Amino acid sequence: MQNDPIEHLISLLSRLPGLGRRSARRAVLKMLMDPADKMLPLADALRAAADSVRPCEVCGNLDAASPCHICDDPHRDRRLVCVVEGVADLWALERAHAHRGTYHVLGGLLSALGGTGPEDLSVTPLLRRIEANGIEEVILALPATVDGATTNHYLTDRLKPTGAAITRLAQGVPIGGALDVLDDGTLAAAFKARRAL
């Protein structure tokens, strides 16, 4: 029943994860009380992020710079690379201050049902990084699911010839749970208690 611009905005917002139609309506109404201060900065921030953020050419993290600020940080231990399924998990580990090395975003997990094979994952770039940069330990921080375990096995086989130590997070990670919804303490503890495969 509302005219174009309001309804259009509500329906775009309500597609965001975590925002239903009701919350989207409430958010739009709140922003419309002070559009210059609430809507235009958000529009600018969306545009700035869309224009500047891209995947890091080294690790696959999303950042305004490539190499990203983590790959570019001289205080990071480059001999330690942590393999994650996606950027959400990378961010979660960063929030937990769990890792002082660098990352590698795999871009998914092996999945027979989902039809994801090794060629869909960033495995060859990982092998190249390990060989080119003298990486000493590869920490597999994949979820404790069937697909995560399958991917752990596969990566262990593929990475063994490099001579790097291969570890995975301690079983403090709940079975079937996603990494990025865990509290920081659990994540940090599981990280610390990682063990050799």
Next chain:
Amino acid sequence: MQNDPIEHLISLLSRLPGLGRRSARRAVLKMLMDPADKMLPLADALRAAADSVRPCEVCGNLDAASPCHICDDPHRDRRLVCVVEGVADLWALERAHAHRGTYHVLGGLLSALGGTGPEDLSVTPLLRRIEANGIEEVILALPATVDGATTNHYLTDRLKPTGAAITRLAQGVPIGGALDVLDDGTLAAAFKARRAL
């Protein structure tokens, strides 16, 4: 730990009602997977709404046109005006298809504690509309709270001299509840069973 544009966007988004920091993060990550399709349209929609939406000069509704599409609709019964506290309530009544007349947004409720007096509400414009347009019934659709009741009493006194019938929503509206969180059926029923004051 994330660089400027991403963190900035997350913190703006997480200020919206209904979105915490975690949902904001998830939303940004999802949008960053496809910025051209997910972020730029939202940026444009925010800008379009901020540029075009303003309060209707007649009723106070928020719309891209003034008079708004409700005030401008020839099929609306102009002899029937429904007084609401704010635009959220107007939208809720419209979603419920509860009302075939026009609206008047009061802009608040009388509140001794909140320091809201009659001069803070759009009462004089309402009186002018009633007198200028031969309005026959004023439906007070205010929340069933202490402030709502105070405002009902005050408006009844002020509007009586106009000769218009004054009604309020039936007591199907839960005591202490806000209008815009009610389901459409309850709202429509309360509207239909409104009674004379």
